[in-house]
Amino acid sequence: MKKTGSSDKGLHTLTIHHASELLKSRKISSRELIESIFSRIDKTEKKIKAYVTITSDEAIKTSEEADRILHDSRFTIHDSRLLLGIPLAIKDNICIDGIRATCSSKILENFIPPYDSTVTKRLKDAGYILLGKTNMDEFAMGSSTENSAFGHTRNPWDLDRIPGGSSGGSAAAVASDECIAALGSDTGGSIRQPAACCGVVGLKPTYGRVSRYGLVAFASSLDQIGTITKDVEDSAILMNIIGGHDPLDSTSADIPLPDFRKALNKDIKGLRVGIPEEYFIEGMDKEVEQAIREAIKVIEGLGAKAVKISLPHTGYAVATYYILATSEASSNLARYDGVKYGFRTEKNNDLLDMYMKTRNQGFGNEVKRRIMLGTYALSSGYYEAYYRKAQQVRTLIKKDFEDAFKGIDVIVTPTSPTPAFRIGEKVEDPLQMYLSDIFTISVNLAGVPAISIPCGFSSINLPIGLQLIGRHFDEETILKVAYAYEQSTEWHKRKPDL
């Protein structure tokens, strides 16, 4: 394990709960905390490139305001602002009033949102400090953060490797202590897979649990905002803040939000843990498989009962996803036409010419490819064969989970079939890239919640992630099991050598 810099107190390595404790008891100031983060960013960001935009001046100003509140004689440790003075990073597809949101796309290079997303509005009400916006695969399409118009983000554990994607910037920023925690979004694994690749905790909540208002749409029936954190407790803290019904998102669920922090006790005795045979496939990385099997033993050791289960349609998830997600994307991305906002090409013969050229020059390769695939799948003559067929298979995949959850409480799988791969390794072959999401995609199709937590390292010191999947709106159980596992292991305490 690597010791943090000796010149400062290493405040950048803190978790939300620990930092909050120190701030509220006035052992540290928010200004000190933010300065520690910025000196860390100065040291490591050149290597990692986690951020698209860094909002230093605003952040320092906000930290001074936070310090004034924290040092006011009327301030008590029971203050409800759970993030007072805590600096977070936000994925660049989440809108914040007045702060550029690019989605790592040239087409939105200069887009300044005129309103706040619900999640960042709630974070602001809780007192957070915005550090900046993190890099991602363009419009969240990708598994490696290589599809960004603003350069690659690198894996803090091995700079020649991808950090995962599409929330690769957020995961790398958390893993390298360039922030205290971050938000990401997950359409097919985009929070969990980068969390696994970077050795941090990533939670994709149930579809509808967190408002999507102000999240730039990719595939609206699958997109969900979630958290990337240094430990499970931080994940629960952020969920308490960002979760819950929002009238501005008509797909957000109007059901009560539990106190997720209360779910964090280590007692998982008697809990039934399902191990799906379809997730232990041939060609899977041996070290990943071994780490997962070890993790299952640890969970059993805590009193849970492991049960073999089957999710028979797992093998069809990637095909289903790439029809549905691209179809929805082709419709959602029709709005980028060079008229209302974003990039517009210079010389145009007429309106149609402007649309065609603006979109050709504004979008990157993967986005174009998906718009093409989705437009094709929805086009006359192919709709039934592709789109409708995929919707039907989605029903079967969803039913797999409903059937499985009749006999168990939580499902345990690997998050990704391999640790982080090399930059450039899969760019030439989109299908191979898609298959790296094989273990995360079903979860989005079924709409259930899932969390990835660190569960080991490969022989060349790359993190391995364990995925826990729960019932609809039962984030509490996966958080509980994740917490129990984390508290009895040391993996989450390891830091990359930067």
Place this chain on the structure above:
Amino acid sequence: MAKITKKEVEHVSRLARLELSDEEKETFTKQLNNILTYVEKLNELDTKDVEPTSHVLQIQNIFKEDEIRESLPRERALSNAPDRTDEFYRVPKIIE
């Protein structure tokens, strides 16, 4: 057999309002064929009586009261426009 021809790729690119270079057309024809061949595996499943899922939550249309509420001020709505004139977005001439 090819699932999608270069000609179809050209047709789809027009539907998508997405100009493609000749090189892109070639690459996408090849790559889309690979992906569509992979997607063929969905046909192994009999889905004759299976209802399609468009959305995982059982939700109905959500209605709001027809009340006047604050909305985005015009100046802010126009603030990102690549080209504008007064209170309008400006685009290339549409009508001859």
